[in-house]
Amino acid sequence: MYQPHSVMGDQELPGVLILGVGGVEGVLENHVGLLKKNFHLITMKEFLENKKELSEKIKSIFIFERRPTIDRGLLESLPNLKVIANSGVGVDHLDLKLISTFGVKVTSTPQAVSDSTADTGMALMLASARRLVEGCQIAVSPDTERFAVDWLGVEVTGATLGIIGMGRIGYKVAKRAKAFDMKILYHNRKRRKEEEEQAVGAIYCKKMEDLLQQSDFVMLVVNLTPQTHRLIGKRELELMKPTATLINISRGAVVDQDALVEALQNKVIRAAALDVTYPEPLPRNHSLLKLKNIIITPHIGTATVQATCMMTEEAITNMLAVLNGLPIPSEVCPK
């Protein structure tokens, strides 16, 4: 458990600019307490109103929620900024190269997010397989006729799960899937150690195509990078089984959404379950929202009380490490 301690002793606490929904007001109450023990909290509104006084005080930026833009203008206005601590593991919203030219470190929270995000992947897979959302709508519908409608699902137990991206989260998905007696295939830039594969019974597919052709469920758990942008397009969807389900817990832009709409409309694949889209949220008239064979959740991979708390703790530990010149637990370096 994280033990808060002040970096500056009796001296003035370093300023942290809080970026998130509603500034400090959007940060859960217990997190504010943790942050306040170590930092002087400054909201964006306060900063904009008192730029002259506050710009020199800000040593860190804490990105609590959403994906705010940190541009050259903001970086130039914070001469003493040392670290940008992101909540969450995906930092595709940050221009790492630009930030590094200002000598500013970027950190993320890989420990805190992995269980909740893996759980979200499992929840989406099970919900899609057993058509839970449709079932719920039928159960609460005043139209009892609809109870007779065919709403058979498919079984996850014994099915083949293909995990694309076998980092920390992908591996936790595999652990969970093992308990469902699933056959697990995975594709990753780097093959996992043999003992790690054996521990979850995962089989490495060097070619992503092999995984796509064999899986009943394909789960995307990659980071968004230039290499994974639109990784899944028309061709890849056509390689999948017509009975297969695509689950995305990584980033929306990993999938070509137009191709996905077409594939779902034409039953090229059975269904999709997405925690991420582009943009987020989708415009109300978006074609994905008109489909029946889809479940969409509003990017809730880490939206649990526990994960949110742990993300704040991990981010504070990272910020203090940078400010104290200590080894940084979760630094993200530009490639």
Ligand SMILES: O=C(O)C(=O)CO
């Ligand atoms: O950790 C992240 O960046 C996530 O988006 C988890 O859903």
